[in-house]
Amino acid sequence: xxxxxxxxxxxxxxxxxxxxxxxxxxxxxxxxxxxxxxxxxxxxxxxxxxxxxxxxxxxxxxxxxxxxxxxxxxxxxxxxxxxxxxxxxxxxxxxxxxxx
Amino acid sequence: xxxxxxxxxxxxxxxxxxxxxxxxxxxxxxxxxxxxxxxxxxxxxxxxxxxxxxxxxxxxxxxxxxxxxxxxxxxxxxxxxxxxxxxxxxxxxxxxxxxxxxxxxxxxxxxxxxxxxxxxxxxxxxxxxxxxxxxxxxxxxxxxxxxxxxxxxxxx
Numbered sequence: 035x036x037x038x039x040x041x042x043x044x045x046x047x048x049x050x051x052x053x054x055x056x057x058x059x060x061x062x063x064x065x066x067x068x069x070x071x072x073x074x075x076x077x078x079x080x081x082x083x084x085x086x087x088x089x090x091x092x093x094x095x096x097x098x099x100x101x102x103x104x105x106x107x108x109x110x111x112x113x114x115x116x117x118x119x120x121x122x123x124x125x126x127x128x129x130x131x132x133x134x
Numbered sequence: 135x136x137x138x139x140x141x142x143x144x145x146x147x148x149x150x151x152x153x154x155x156x157x158x159x160x161x162x163x164x165x166x167x168x169x170x171x172x173x174x175x176x177x178x179x180x181x182x183x184x185x186x187x188x189x190x191x192x193x194x195x196x197x198x199x200x201x202x203x204x205x206x207x208x209x210x211x212x213x214x215x216x217x218x219x220x221x222x223x224x225x226x227x228x229x230x231x232x233x234x235x236x237x238x239x240x241x242x243x244x245x246x247x248x249x250x251x252x253x254x255x256x257x258x259x260x261x262x263x264x265x266x267x268x269x270x271x272x273x274x275x276x277x278x279x280x281x282x283x284x285x286x287x288x289x290x
Binding site: 078123 | 137138140141145146148149150152153154155156157158159160161162165166168169172174177178181199203204205206207210211214239242243245246249250268269272273
């Protein structure tokens, strides 16, 4: 007695696919290969303009902010050091502790 | 992939250049030079936009203040020695020496406050206010029992 599995195997064994030949297939493949080889950097950027523009704006913006924040931090640190030095020179209470 | 990496590298370089440029533009070279040299007079001149006349007046005030600062310093040192000499046995002498030291410190703080107010008065109103905002908290928060650690406001 044949089971449905045997029947399926029998069908698959005799199954042949005969697709219609595409006369442009080879040409189309070479065309795509040529397009990849000939693609330029500006062309790549143009084709991804929106994404790269967003990345560029956010990256450069973040760099500008970070640079400015670092400058502000240095100004703050310099000023703190100077105020402290200034008051050490000015404060007899500190001088009394520092002098032998 | 080649173009992707090339674009990432280009953006990275652009970001580094922009960041460095903003850092240089935002930093205060004169202030940094004064901090490096620990030149507080130069700091006062540049950070508080003093004219030549204002700067000369501030220097004069500091020169006038210096002897009284020295004198106060000597008195405080004498009072500290007296306090140490009083020891723990003579409670009356100890209390008296402690009281004297406290009075001297208060008098110093008063003299210094008067001096910084005079310096602020020489500056423009805006710079004078900023100057007082910077120095007053540190004068007030000074803890007399510890050596200065260059962070007066954190001294405990």
